[in-house]
Amino acid sequence: MGDAGPLEETKTLKVAVIGGGPAGLGAAIALSKLPDVEISLFERAKELREFGAGIRIGYNCWRVLELLGVADRVKGHHKTSTIHRNGLTGEKVGGTSVANLPIKYQPRRVRRTRLQSALISKVPPGVIQLNKKLASLEDLDTEGVRLTFQDGTIHTADLVVGADGIRSVCPD
Ligand SMILES: Cc1cc2nc3c(=O)[nH]c(=O)nc-3n(C[C@H](O)[C@H](O)[C@H](O)COP(=O)(O)OP(=O)(O)OC[C@H]3O[C@@H](n4cnc5c(N)ncnc54)[C@H](O)[C@@H]3O)c2cc1C
Numbered sequence: 001m002g003d004a005g006p007l008e009e010t011k012t013l014k015v016a017v018i019g020g021g022p023a024g025l026g027a028a029i030a031l032s033k034l035p036d037v038e039i040s041l042f043e044r045a046k047e048l049r050e051f052g053a054g055i056r057i058g059y060n061c062w063r064v065l066e067l068l069g070v071a072d073r074v075k076g077h078h079k080t081s082t083i084h085r086n087g088l089t090g091e092k093v094g095g096t097s098v099a100n101l102p103i104k105y106q107p108r109r110v111r112r113t114r115l116q117s118a119l120i121s122k123v124p125p126g127v128i129q130l131n132k133k134l135a136s137l138e139d140l141d142t143e144g145v146r147l148t149f150q151d152g153t154i155h156t157a158d159l160v161v162g163a164d165g166i167r168s169v170c171p172d
Helices: 020-030 057-067 112-120
Strands: 013-018 036-042 054-057 083-086 090-096 108-111 134-140 145-149 155-158 159-162
Touching: 013 020, 013 145, 013 155, 020 036, 020 057, 020 112, 020 159, 036 155, 054 057, 054 112, 054 145, 108 112
Parallel strands: 013 036, 013 159
Antiparallel strands: 054 108, 083 090, 134 145, 145 155
């Protein structure tokens, strides 16, 4: 047997996900499957609840939900074809048919709450922290990123996933 080298120290990567919408929850599920990764998800809301009524889930989204292991939990109304009409005249200007796709990948209109509950059910316990509105980030170079929340608390992470929506606080 040759000489065994010094044991490599395994460092846990601390990841902070900002925002508990579909993107943040999906990122938290995917990252939680990796070894040596510690995830914290910070959401500004006091409780996780969806706005809006329905969301259309198409082929690419079904594939992602499948990879995340939540596709079976998302039920909705099938849409096998779409017709686009001129809003003023009603004239047909285009359309798509997805009849050739396997049924599980066909577009469906889904209640947002169902999508969110399905995603939340796969986030490991203890990951989601509510009532945590990110106020600012500071790059500490080799020391990671310092996150400061509106309530004055501070968290340091090696990697930040900005999933805080269209008015993101996180820089590009
Ligand atoms: C009326 C409407 C209809 C739509 N219909 C469809 C559709 O049919 N199909 C489709 O695919 N898409 C649809 N969309 C788009 C879809 O809603 C968005 O693409 C999706 O919500 C984006 O997800 P997200 O997780 O990136 O962001 P968001 O859903 O916006 O989630 C961001 C999360 O971050 C939190 N947050 C924000 N700032 C902070 C902060 N500083 N600190 C901590 N947390 C924070 C928010 O509270 C929120 O929970 C629709 C959008 C609208 C408005």
